[in-house]
Amino acid sequence: MTALVGLPKPRWRLRDPYAHQNGIANFPPIVATVLAARGITTRAQADLFYKPHLAPDYDPLELPGMHEAITRVRQAIEGNETIALYGDFDVDGVTSVAVLYEGLKPLGADCINYIPDRFAEGYGLNLGAVKKLREMGADLLVTADCGISSVIEVAYANQLGLDVIILDHHTVPDELPAAVAAVNPKRPDSPYPFDELAAVGVAYRFLDVLYEAMHRAFDHSAFVDLAALGTVVDVAPLFDENRRIVTEGLAQMQKGLRWGLDALAKVSGTAPERFSAETLGFAIGPRMNAAGRLAHANIALDLMLARDPLTARNLAEQLDHLNRQRQAQTEEAFALAEEKLGTSDDPLIMVWAEGLSPGIVGLVASRLAERRNRPAIVLSKGPEESRASARSVPGFDIVSAIRKEKHLLERHGGHRAAAGFTVRNEHLETLRDRLINTASEQLGWEPARRLIEVDAEARLAGLTGTEVKGLMRFEPCGQGNRKPVLLARGVQLKDAKPVGSAQDHLRLMVKDGPITWRGIAFRQAEAELDGQVDIVFSLQRDWRGDGVELEVLDIAPAFEQRPLESS
Template identity: 75%
Template sequence: MTQLVGSLPPRWILRDPYAHQKGIPRFPRVVATVLAARGITTRPQAEAFYRPHLLPEYDPLLLPGMPEALRRVERAIEQRETIALFGDFDVDGVTSIAILHEGLAPLGAATIPYIPDRFSEGYGLNLGAIRTLADAGATLLITADCGISSVTEVAYANELGLDVIILDHHTVPEVLPPALAAINPKRIDSPYPFDELAACGVAYRFLQVLYEHLGRAFDDTAFIDLAALGTVVDVAPLIDENRRIVTRGLEAMRAGLRPGLQALARVSGVAPERFTAETLGFALGPRMNAAGRLAHANLALQLLLAPTAAAAATLAEQLNALNRERQRQTEEATALAEELLGPEDAPLLFVASEHISPGIVGLVASRLAERRNRPAVVLSRGPEESRASARSVPGFDIVVAIRKEKALLVRHGGHRSAAGFTVRNENLELLRDRLIATAAEQLGCQPAARVIEVDAQASLADLDGLEIKGLMAFEPTGHGNRKPVLLSRGVELREARPVGADRSHLRLTLRDGRVTWRGIAFRQAEADLDARVDIVYSLQRDLRGDGVELEVLDIAPAAAARPLEIRTG
């Protein structure tokens, strides 16, 4: 029987073995080492990292298609045309549409927000929706978080008399759709300095420059919360411009929430003053996404646009209930997928079942990829076609692998780490074999242990107030800017007790020198423990929000002397 990846202990790899020599002088030692491990070795770089709102903004007019889009929207407003706003059904798409709808209204624009139904329409632009919007009188169509791969659909819109402006951030295909403007920072001809904006970031910058183009004052605080929310939930890297957007968005949220987010915070049990990027990603985001996964994403859009607390409260309760059902279905579907896979650990995991809803295939794929450290493709099998979502691992561009097989697909799109497609069932077996072959070529056939990148090795006892303050100031943290990860050896384990509904987590009490720390180790109740342990961990706010505890990412007996490897290549 092949050993599953989940049973292999993670490898600890030092991000930069020379970081301790390159740290900024007179900075707290551990903070300086972690910053250097992230490539920050000068005071100006540190200033830009810790205070991103002070950096000059990039010019949105550098984005190809932006001047044409501005002129076309200006004409639509002047001539009182109806503008259709077509967005994806995830949080990035919903926040993008909310930004455009709210932002265009004060300029006098007449808009029709449209989000497709995941189950009857599927992902992206579709011919039926375009016909519906044309029949409703739209003469300009703006897509958000989709459209960059919709060559046929955009051509059809043109035939019906609609000009199309695309605001997207997905991987750009070889052939662009025949749109009036295709604004995407990932275009190879784009001189815009940052190519990792989420779609809501593209919509936000478009709106910002449109106001400037029309000579109108732009109220940044009215939209930055939505741009921050969509950026985090879409797992865009929290670096550069995204870090600025999320930092400013969180500041705006802590100062006061729109009714919809206030209601969502209440049902999530999170106080606005304690909002972090993690709050957006793990408390608000899943509840909003539950609408598009199980019902219709219009619920999430209505919540964001809710004018009163009373209207928002009802919608937030609906989303909360949908999220609980989403959690239940995800657990059952993941168990089914694991059963169908069995002990197999192919270079790429491929599961198709009529018993997995298309609304949760992405969540199941994400669980499988995390547990087995392999790219995972999960399909909801229909009578004639199957809808799939794919999640990848470092070193494997899943959207490139899928695009290689475009001749077998009905539609496709996505990012390096997450993608989706629709395929006719007669092509399933061939598609599976080809994707596995591509993964085998790039990743090899042997199971790979999960890797935890360590920024610095440090004594737990040496983490004083300045070190803690500097490490906690890495917020907002998430994809592309993970929390600092430290390794401390020989820590005394005072207590370890299972907690959680299924008792799969460990609540820890750890001591080093005179300092005692509380910690939590998620999904590690079966970990091998001893009186002295080595821990790999990050710092996080405790449940009360007024203290700091350890989030233990991995734990091993000190006697085992688990190596801290040096990255090669």
């Protein structure tokens, strides 16, 4: 991996300088401090955090459009109409369609599953697919994880006599499509208390209401594993209702896996009892997403719906092979992007090249945004149009910046942190200049150094077994509920060696007092090291599954005395 000259060192900042004073009495000190840093300062709050099933259950009928959606789907089922289930080609879209299909079939629904081809059709609802589904006999089209921006496509469906229901969670545009119902927790008129459901979470709550409306018992355990999978892999924030969904989903997986997940567990070398949010995000999710990135997402959908172990095994092996190809292509594309960018210090990265697979540009954008700490857009340049994937950094709403330039775009959509668009090649230079100007207005021409929020400073030698257990109980961790982050100063670095296919990670051994810890520092093979170091770290289960190791988020020589800032 090429070193990036002048890459600024991350800042360390204490999340809450007074957390140690506000911790819950009689809790292990470090656990109490970390909880207080996250705003949890009473036993009642801690009970809800550790036991999310105790939280009140929201009424899904408060989601705008839900009543109309239920009414129309009941009509379709009772009238023997054909329902087309149309999902995005990522894991959230795939699991949404799988949940809807498995939930609607027992109610007597006649369903057609449809996921667009990333390469031939692109993201979201498209006119050709609408026409095809109508010709296949569909009377009702239910979109999942897409559709909220599809004004033209929904109007076309209506012209063909095809009703549309939208189940989505993406940013809501100024004009809603003329659908029978647009169920989206991000709608400005939504009274629903939680607006961060993934699309599969919306589909899951939709089924809950539908079953109640049809006087049928709803077996949450049959769907919550898929709801958890889509929620984690789509990087939805893991607090409030999402924490409940993921906690219950992981508990269900640990009891037993559906055939598709069992096959993926085997090819990834993961025991079911070790399933965690991290497993879903880094072992299961990438393999499923590889289908839509390099081939067709139907492979992942068929796997989730597999009814026997042989079929599941064959599909899982296909996904594992595609994932290896995806990894190799991503590394090549990332190196090419870095070469094109050189030492550019623009506040927003926008880079394009011919021959890049549209399926991996999002992964490259994510790597660039993380490495250079600025919004990144990577485009696969075609003969006339280019397809883009964008990833942002905290404090910059990438989808709003893109939407400002919609007059230059063919299509666009996404979230504050991730978005995509299609642009004609003659507009590329103009679009880049305008987006860079927007970023400079909001971020300045000198983007802030990457900031690592630290929950508490602690001696490695002072961590007790009770505190380690308490910190590990913060799971499920991910977006919106990061693993507890600690700073340990002056630890002895006993060993450090590069590992990984690109030799860009560090396998570490550190010692503090009588205790020696194993650790891994991802993408930090170029870190400056010394005999004594300060480390910012989280705890994780080690790869062998028989203990706990350090995930080192940043490392610095102790003599540098990098400050721990107060917010």
